[in-house]
Amino acid sequence: MPLPKAELHLHIEGTLEPELAFELATRNGVELPYADTDELRKAYQFEDLQSFLNLYYELMAVLRTEQDFTDLANAYLARAAAQGVRHAEIFFDPQAHMARGVGMGTVVEGLWRALGDSEAAHGVSTQLIMCFLRDESAESALETLEAAKPYLDRIVGIGLDSAEVGHPPVKFREVYDAAAALGLRRVAHAGEEGPPEYITEALDVLGVERIDHGLRCLEDEALVARLVRDRIPLTLCPLSNVRLRAVDVLSEHPLPVMMDAGLLCTVNSDDPAYFGGYAGDNFDAVRKTLGLGEDRLRELARNSFVASFLEHDEERRARYLAEVEAYDFR
Numbered sequence: 001m002p003l004p005k006a007e008l009h010l011h012i013e014g015t016l017e018p019e020l021a022f023e024l025a026t027r028n029g030v031e032l033p034y035a036d037t038d039e040l041r042k043a044y045q046f047e048d049l050q051s052f053l054n055l056y057y058e059l060m061a062v063l064r065t066e067q068d069f070t071d072l073a074n075a076y077l078a079r080a081a082a083q084g085v086r087h088a089e090i091f092f093d094p095q096a097h098m099a100r101g102v103g104m105g106t107v108v109e110g111l112w113r114a115l116g117d118s119e120a121a122h123g124v125s126t127q128l129i130m131c132f133l134r135d136e137s138a139e140s141a142l143e144t145l146e147a148a149k150p151y152l153d154r155i156v157g158i159g160l161d162s163a164e165v166g167h168p169p170v171k172f173r174e175v176y177d178a179a180a181a182l183g184l185r186r187v188a189h190a191g192e193e194g195p196p197e198y199i200t201e202a203l204d205v206l207g208v209e210r211i212d213h214g215l216r217c218l219e220d221e222a223l224v225a226r227l228v229r230d231r232i233p234l235t236l237c238p239l240s241n242v243r244l245r246a247v248d249v250l251s252e253h254p255l256p257v258m259m260d261a262g263l264l265c266t267v268n269s270d271d272p273a274y275f276g277g278y279a280g281d282n283f284d285a286v287r288k289t290l291g292l293g294e295d296r297l298r299e300l301a302r303n304s305f306v307a308s309f310l311e312h313d314e315e316r317r318a319r320y321l322a323e324v325e326a327y328d329f330r
């Protein structure tokens with residue numbers, strides 16, 4: 001049995017495996033510019049975040065109907081469950097679909113058909129976090145929040161993703177204020193490729209409760225001290241960082257340094273279909289390559305539930321935490 005964990009940084013569109021992409025392309029009559037799954041997999045060589053995003057957005061063209069989103073989410077939940085994920089807070093990118101004429105309702109209802117059954121079908125509790133694309137305009141983000149209003153009972157919070165450099169958090173002050181007024185939780189990608197100032201700004205201007213990635217906080221000692229003091233969780237994604245060249249090789253990933261510094265770190269998969277592994281694979285990789293011992297692995301699993309948005313169900317959080325403490329690594 002794998003170590004129980006929560007996944008807090010997972011883009012559902014980034015779980016689109018080549019096989020499902022081709023299946024949906026056939027179902028929807030969408031032409032993909034790749035002969036087969038092998039050729040597609042060969043395109044998974046990325047130089048940076050943008051080179052990945054280009055393929056990520058291109059492949060989304062196969063997602064058209066509610067059923068497509070249901071199938072996508074069910075495939076992820078089955079894989080996540082097999083790797084010990086007990087709770088998943090799942091990002092989705094509505095603007096990337098609405099730009100193709102796929103409505104907010106299609107996306108949310110489609111995902112919800114899988115998420116609503118997930119506890120019974122997969123043993124995984126779930127929440128949805130709607131992300132705004134930071135390389136789109138602030139007005140577009142506001143329109144997206146407006147379009148989500150009929151579905152807010154299914155959305156726990158908002159996030160900020162896509163191309164980071166040149167799109168500072170402050171650009172989204174208004175939509176984050178509006179979301180907070182609606183009672184939505186707030187997170188944002190910051191310090192993946194962007195500077196540590198973006199992390200500070202996400203905290204001060206957007207009022208985020210967790211930082212997605214946050215890797216570059218290490219360049220600012222005072223910021224690290226603040227993140228430690230305020231117990232701000234970081235949703236790290238080690239395999240993603242290697243594939244997108246935020247770190248050169250996994251053996252040089254700063255996760256152990258960050259944990260030693262007292263940061264509240266979690267380990268997640270980001271876009272597992274593209275980066276070579278799901279949540280459990282990320283745990284396995286840091287265990288083997290970074291030599292993390294049982295105490296550290298248990299700490300990461302504990303942190304994932306501490307950092308999760310389970311305030312509406314503290315009994316459940318306590319149950320998950322008890323599973324982590326009782327876990328026998330042998």
Ligand SMILES: Nc1ncnc2[nH]cnc12
Nearest residue numbers: 011161162163189270271
């Ligand atoms: N790692 C990542 N960073 C920013 N935006 C993303 N969208 C999907 N994956 C992302």
Ligand SMILES: [Zn+2]
Nearest residue numbers: 011161189270
């Ligand atoms: Zn991400």
